[in-house]
Amino acid sequence: MLARLKGKWTYFVIAALLLFLILIPFNWSLGQYTVLMIFIGLFTMVTVGLCLLLGYTGQVSLGQATFYGTGAYISAVLSKICGVNPWLAMLIAAVATGAFAYVIGYPIFRLRGNYLAVATLALGVIVYILLRQLGPGGPDGMAGIPYLSIGGFVFDTSFKRYFLVWFFCLAVLLISQNIVRSRTGRALRAIHGSEAAAESIGINVDQFKVKIFVLSAVYASLAGSLLAHQMSHISPGSFSPLVSIIIVVMAVIGGLASVWGAIFGAATVSILKYELLLGFGEWDIVIYGLILMLVMIFMPEGLFVRLRELYGRWRFRYAQRGAET
Amino acid sequence: MAIQVCTERGGNLSEPILETKSLSKAFGGLVALDKVDLAIEAGKITAIIGPNGAGKTTLFNVITGIYPASDGEVLFQGTPLKDTPPHKRAALGIARTFQNVLLFGNMTVLENIMTGQHPRSRYGFIGAALRLPKAHREEETISLNAMKYLNMVGLGTHAEQNALSLPLGQQKLLAIARALATEPQLLLLDEPGAGLNKLEKQELSDLIRRIRENRISVILVEHDMPLVMGLAEWVIVLDSGQKIAEGTAAQIQKDQRVIAAYLGEEVE
Ligand SMILES: Nc1ncnc2c1ncn2[C@@H]1O[C@H](COP(=O)(O)OP(=O)(O)OP(=O)(O)O)[C@@H](O)[C@H]1O
Ligand SMILES: [Mg+2]
Numbered sequence: 001m002l003a004r005l006k007g008k009w010t011y012f013v014i015a016a017l018l019l020f021l022i023l024i025p026f027n028w029s030l031g032q033y034t035v036l037m038i039f040i041g042l043f044t045m046v047t048v049g050l051c052l053l054l055g056y057t058g059q060v061s062l063g064q065a066t067f068y069g070t071g072a073y074i075s076a077v078l079s080k081i082c083g084v085n086p087w088l089a090m091l092i093a094a095v096a097t098g099a100f101a102y103v104i105g106y107p108i109f110r111l112r113g114n115y116l117a118v119a120t121l122a123l124g125v126i127v128y129i130l131l132r133q134l135g136p137g138g139p140d141g142m143a144g145i146p147y148l149s150i151g152g153f154v155f156d157t158s159f160k161r162y163f164l165v166w167f168f169c170l171a172v173l174l175i176s177q178n179i180v181r182s183r184t185g186r187a188l189r190a191i192h193g194s195e196a197a198a199e200s201i202g203i204n205v206d207q208f209k210v211k212i213f214v215l216s217a218v219y220a221s222l223a224g225s226l227l228a229h230q231m232s233h234i235s236p237g238s239f240s241p242l243v244s245i246i247i248v249v250m251a252v253i254g255g256l257a258s259v260w261g262a263i264f265g266a267a268t269v270s271i272l273k274y275e276l277l278l279g280f281g282e283w284d285i286v287i288y289g290l291i292l293m294l295v296m297i298f299m300p301e302g303l304f305v306r307l308r309e310l311y312g313r314w315r316f317r318y319a320q321r322g323a324e325t
Numbered sequence: 326m327a328i329q330v331c332t333e334r335g336g337n338l339s340e341p342i343l344e345t346k347s348l349s350k351a352f353g354g355l356v357a358l359d360k361v362d363l364a365i366e367a368g369k370i371t372a373i374i375g376p377n378g379a380g381k382t383t384l385f386n387v388i389t390g391i392y393p394a395s396d397g398e399v400l401f402q403g404t405p406l407k408d409t410p411p412h413k414r415a416a417l418g419i420a421r422t423f424q425n426v427l428l429f430g431n432m433t434v435l436e437n438i439m440t441g442q443h444p445r446s447r448y449g450f451i452g453a454a455l456r457l458p459k460a461h462r463e464e465e466t467i468s469l470n471a472m473k474y475l476n477m478v479g480l481g482t483h484a485e486q487n488a489l490s491l492p493l494g495q496q497k498l499l500a501i502a503r504a505l506a507t508e509p510q511l512l513l514l515d516e517p518g519a520g521l522n523k524l525e526k527q528e529l530s531d532l533i534r535r536i537r538e539n540r541i542s543v544i545l546v547e548h549d550m551p552l553v554m555g556l557a558e559w560v561i562v563l564d565s566g567q568k569i570a571e572g573t574a575a576q577i578q579k580d581q582r583v584i585a586a587y588l589g590e591e592v593e
Binding site for chain 1: 389391410411413415416420421423428430432436440441443444446449450452453454457467506507518568
C-alpha cells in the first residue's frame with residue numbers, strides 16, 4: 001500500500017514537472033528563457049549518461065563532451081556537406097559515436113580510478129584538437145546546418161525546438177530510470193559496490209562498464225546532434241575539455257546516484273553559466289571548481305540528494321508535530 | 326531423457342564435482358599454492374584448514390578465476406576451466422563468499438540477494454529500458470527467489486535495510502544468501518565463522534547443513550575447529566601452499582604433521 005502510494009508520488013512529480021516545462025515557453029515572463037531551457041535540456045541528456053556511468057557504476061569519465069562533439073559534428077557534416085536528411089544524420093551520428101565508445105571502451109576500462117580519469121580527459125583533449133585542426137571550419141566551426149523537420153513542419157524557432165529537445169530529454173530520463181530499476185541497474189551498482197563480488201555472482205564487469213559507457217556516449221551524441229541542428233552553427237569550443245568538467249559539476253550537483261537530479265544539476269550550472277556569471281567571462285570556471293570542491297567536501301552524495309533528504313526530514317518533523325497536537 | 330538429466334545433475338557418486346591437478350600459484354617469488362591435487366566429492370561438506378598464510382584464500386581465488394593459475398589446472402564437473410572468466414564460472418555453478426564479506430553497501434539486503442540472481446536471469450539493457458513484458462516476468466521471479474533465500478538465512482525482517490547496517494554475523498549470512506541466489510552446485514565459504522559469537526556460529530552451522538541437504542556441495546575454509554569438526558565429512562589440510570594431509574575429522578585430529586603445522590604457527 002505504502003509502496004503504491006510512493007510510486008504514485010513519483011508520477012505526480014513527473015506530471016508537475018512536465019506541466020511546468022510545457023508552460024515555460026508560453027508564459028510571457030519566462031518566454032525569454034526558452035533558449036536557456038533548451039540548453040538545460042541538452043546538458044541534462046549528457047549529464048544523465050555520466051550519472052549512470054559515474055554515480056551508479058562508479059566509473060569516472062572526464063571526457064563526455066567528446067561524444068557531445070562527435071554527435072554534433074557528424075550530424076553537421078552529413079546533413080550540410082553530404083546532404084543527408086538531418087534525422088538520418090542524427091541516427092548515423094549516434095550509431096557511429098556509440099561504436100567509437102565501444103572500441104575505445106575495452107582498452108580504457110582496463111584502467112581504474114585516477115588512471116581512468118586521466119585517460120578520458122586525454123581522449124577529450126585529443127578529439128578537441130582534432131576538431132580544431134581538421135574539423136570543417138577549424139576553430140571557427142561550421143554554419144548553415146539544416147534544421148530538423150517533420151513533414152513540412154520545420155523546427156526553425158526556439159519555441160518549437162524547445163519541445164523537440166525536451167521530448168528527447170524526457171525520453172532519455174525515462175529510459176535511464178527504467179534501466180536503474182532493473183537487473184541491469186543492479187549489476188551496475190554491484191560493480192560500484194565491489195567488482196570482485198560482482199564477478200563472483202556472474203556479472204560480466206568489463207562488458208557492463210563498456211555498455212554503460214556506450215549508452216552515455218549515445219545520449220551525448222543525440223544531445224550534440226540536437227544542438228547542431230538547432231543552433232545551425234557549431235564550433236569546437238562547445239565541446240572542449242572544459243565542457244567535460246562542467247558536465248562533471250552538473251552530475252555532482254545533481255547527486256550522482258539520481259537520474260532526475262541530472263535536471264537539477266544541469267539547470268543550476270546552466271543558469272550560472274548563461275545568466276548569473278556572464279560578467280565573469282572565462283573566470284566562471286573558477287566558480288565551478290569552487291562549487292565542485294564544496295559539494296564534494298560537504299555533501300558528497302550531491303546537492304540534489306541532500307536537499308531531498310532535508311525536505312524528507314522537514315516533512316517528518318512536520319508530521320510529528322501534527323501528530324502531537 | 327529426464328532420468329539422464331537427473332543423473333548428470335546429481336552427479337555420479339564416484340565423480341568429484343571439483344578437481345585440481347598439480348595446481349600452483351606464485352606471487353613473484355612467493356609460492357602460495359604448490360602442486361595441489363584435490364578431488365572434492367559432490368554433495369559433501371569438505372573443509373580446508375591450515376594456518377594463516379597457508380594459501381586457502383588463494384586456492385579459492387584460483388578456483389573462481391580471480392587469479393590465473395601459474396601451473397596445473399582446475400576441473401569443474403570434469404571440464405577444465407582454464408580460459409573460463411570468473412563470471413562464467415559463477416554461471417556454471419561455482420559460488421563463493423569472501424573472507425572480508427564484500428557486500429554491496431549501496432544496496433538493501435534484498436537487493437543484494439536479487440543481484441545474486443544475475444546468472445539465472447537474462448533480460449538486458451533493451452528489456453530494461455523499454456520495460457518489456459519479459460523484463461517484468463523475470464523481475465517477478467527474481468523477487469520471489471530472492472525472498473526465498475532471504476528467509477532461508479533468516480533475514481526476512483531486514484529486507485529493506487541497507488546491507489551494511491546489519492551486524493557482522495548477519496552480514497555473513499547475507500553474503501551466503503547472495504551466493505546461494507546464483508543457484509550454485511558448489512559453494513565456497515571463506516571463513517564464514519570468523520567474528521561470530523557462539524549463537525551465530527550455531528545458526529551458521531545449521532544453515533550449512535541445510536545447504537548440503539539441498540544437494541549443494543560445500544567447501545568450507547574455517548579456523549574454528551569445533552565448527553569444522555562438527556560439519557566436515559572430509560578435511561584437507563594446507564600448509565605453506567602444500568596439501569599435507571586429508572581424511573575424516575577424526576583422522577586429521579590425530580595426524581602428526583597437522584599437529585606440527587599448527588604448533589609451528591603458535592611458536593612463530
Ligand atoms: N595478491 C597477492 N599478492 C601477493 N601475495 C599474496 C596475494 N594474495 C595472497 N598472497 C600471499 O600468499 C600467501 C597465502 O595467502 P592466503 O591469503 O591464501 O592465505 P590463507 O590461507 O587464506 O590465510 P588466512 O587464514 O590468514 O586467511 C600469503 O603469504 C599471502 O601473503
Ligand atoms: Mg584467507
